[in-house]
Amino acid sequence: MTVASSATGLRGRNYARQYWPFLVPAGVVVFAVIVFPWIFTLYMSTMEWHVGGNITFNGLANYKRLVSDERFLWSVVRTLYFTAMAVFFPVILGIAAAVCFHKEFPLRGLARTIFIMPMMATPVAIALVWTMMFHPQLGVLNYLLTSVGLPASQWQYAPGTVIPTLVMVETWQWTPLVMLIVLGGLASLPIDPYEAARIDGASPWDSFRHITLPLVWPHIMVALVIRTIDALKSLDIIFVISNGGPGTASETMNYLLYLEAFSFYDIGYASAIVVVFFVIILLISMLLFTSRRQAY
Amino acid sequence: MRAHQIRRLFGRIGFALSVFALVSPALLVFLWMLSLSLKNELDNTAYPPVFWPSKLSLQNFVDVFEKNDFVTLDWTDFDLFGRTWFAYPALGGYLYNSVVVSFGATGLALLFGVPAGFGIAKSKAHNMAALIMIARVTPGLSYLVPLFLMFQWLGMVGSLTPLLITHLVITVPIVVWVMIGFFEGLPNELEEAALVDGATIWQAFRHIALPLARPGIVVATILAFIFSWNNFIFGVVLAGRETRTLPVAVYNVLTFEEVSWGPLAAAALLVTLPVLLLTLLMQKEIVAGLTAGGVKGG
Incomplete structure (x- = not known):
């Protein structure tokens, strides 16, 4: 990055321009499948547009409907509830895991590989296995719970437990990503402060609290923002395990968006949801961009 | 003591x-x-x-491959696009679909994305980088509404092409993002020497930067392939009966009432097996790519 910046500075704009042809093929693709859909979505969101029906301009009516649509507002509340937990647990556990994996121990490579498997595995496949494990009568999880004296759970089949259940799977799946990012931070830490602290008689907790945590904080921030974005748009797990149910108990914004677009075929309204969703994610990604700059 | x-x-x-x-x-x-x-x-x-x-x-695995009705039994799922229905030999046909879509989308992404990563790194096109970043964090579903309508107008729905094109939404940003990081990390001296000796920029890219960036290309390929292979929601919306990818095919078994767990678990295991093996074999590359790229696709 530093080398390239000096080059640009020395030779000015023409230097950069020479490389533009390299951007053309990807630019065309990015425009066709990414930028064009954004613009078109914005256009559709101002339309009364049902698949197979008439298409008429209705201005901001879709957005006005969003503000008063209880189903949508509840989906926002649910998304925030889900996201808060699906960020909190993976980040805390991920930091703890990173501290563990930062130490040398036998079979560390194998343990780390197993630990990151949930993140790489096909979400549908693991969601199917969890679904079988959650089975209220025959599932292995309720058996394990009752055999240690805990009450059996209804998991995704009860409105009160469905979101915590999904958070559990999401935590299982995405704690490894937080671990990897924080581990990357730990690897770049200097040794000197620890030596000094040890000589001064600081406990391991003290040196974690006062040296490690402040130094890896930028990485934790990156992990936090990435996790927030991913949790907001989480879909596969919800789709397979609870299907938004029971009733609408696990209907998040992203799931409602799917329903409006591809079950109710209300394209205009779905597009308005996309725009609102997009704005939220955009604001958070700007946070990500600035926190990345600080981290590296 | x-x-x-x-x-x-x-x-x-x-x-x-x-x-x-x-x-x-x-x-x-x-x-x-x-x-x-x-x-x-x-x-x-x-x-x-x-x-x-x-x-x-291993009977469950045999069932998955041999029983014709295993994945195609869900006949209540009507064909949306009025195409003639035909049965695949169980999971085999869906395997073909997944391979075509994931390999195709990854290959095209490399073709477009590697030069783009080079161009962005060299010309410091930060706006383009930010655009790619935003594309990576937007929900995949948001691209589906306009793309779905577009494919319908073009009459392409029902073949593998729209799925492959849509998967570019996942693979291109991953490849570009990973490659920007790699090209930025490469030393500039060799290239500049070549340019001074009269090589064109294309030659400098082709013969100097590209060979040096091979490890980065490996990382980008693996990540793009895995996230394309794992993608579910694009297939749910865009695939017709005979163009389902593996995750969609396996999911459709679950929605079917009297489902037997053994074959379902066997199918789920088979679907995710390539990814798990890749993770085992290429752990180092994957970890490097994920910590550099940061965000998952889709």
Whole structure:
């Protein structure tokens, strides 16, 4: 990055321009499948547009409907509830895991590989296995719970437990990503402060609290923002395990968006949801961009 | 001295236990998937669950591959696009779809994305980088509404092409993002020497930067392939009966009422097996790519 910046500075704009042809093929693709859909979505969101029906301009009516649509507002509340937990647990556990994996121990490579498997595995496949494990009568999880004296759970089949259940799977799946990012931070830490602290008689907790945590904080921030974005748009797990149910108990914004677009075929309204969703994610990604700059 | 040793022993045991606690949830789920896929239906639906089965067999896997009705039995799912229905030999046909879509989308992404990563890194096109970043964090579903309508107007729905094109939404940003990082990390001297000696920029890219960036290309390829292979929601919306990718095909088995756990677990295991093997073999590359790229696709 530093080398390239000096080059640009020395030779000015023409230097950069020479490389533009390299951007053309990807630019065309990015425009066709990414930028064009954004613009078109914005256009559709101002339309009364049902698949197979008439298409008429209705201005901001879709957005006005969003503000008063209880189903949508509840989906926002649910998304925030889900996201808060699906960020909190993976980040805390991920930091703890990173501290563990930062130490040398036998079979560390194998343990780390197993630990990151949930993140790489096909979400549908693991969601199917969890679904079988959650089975209220025959599932292995309720058996394990009752055999240690805990009450059996209804998991995704009860409105009160469905979101915590999904958070559990999401935590299982995405704690490894937080671990990897924080581990990357730990690897770049200097040794000197620890030596000094040890000589001064600081406990391991003290040196974690006062040296490690402040130094890896930028990485934790990156992990936090990435996790927030991913949790907001989480879909596969919800789709397979609870299907938004029971009733609408696990209907998040992203799931409602799917329903409006591809079950109710209300394209205009779905597009308005996309725009609102997009704005939220955009604001958070700007946070990500600035926190990345600080981290590296 | 003794107290010190005992404390250290306890510290070690505590550490070993915490590593075990970290790894066991992953281990439990994958082992249970394996266990379900190797047990017969009687053992799978027994309560209390059978942890140590008397008999293991590969019958479930045979069923997945041989029984014609395993994945194609869901006939209540009407064909949306009025195309003639034909049965694939169980999972095999869906495997073909997944391979075409994931390999195609990854290959095209490399073709477009590697030069773009080079161009962005060299010309410091930060706006383009930011655009790619935003594309990576936007929900995949948001692209589907306009693309779905577009494919309908173009009459392309029902073939593998729209799926492959849509998967570019995942693969192109991953490849570009990973490659920007790699090209930025490469030393500039060799290229500049070549340019001074009269090489064109294309030659400098082709013969100097590209060979040096090979490790980066490996990382980008693996990540793009995995996230394309794992993608579910694009297939749910865009695939017709005969163009489903593997995750969609396996999901459709679940929505079917009287589902048997053994073959379902076997199918789930087979779908995710390539990815798990890649993770085992290429752990280092994947970790490097994920920590550099940061965000998952889709």
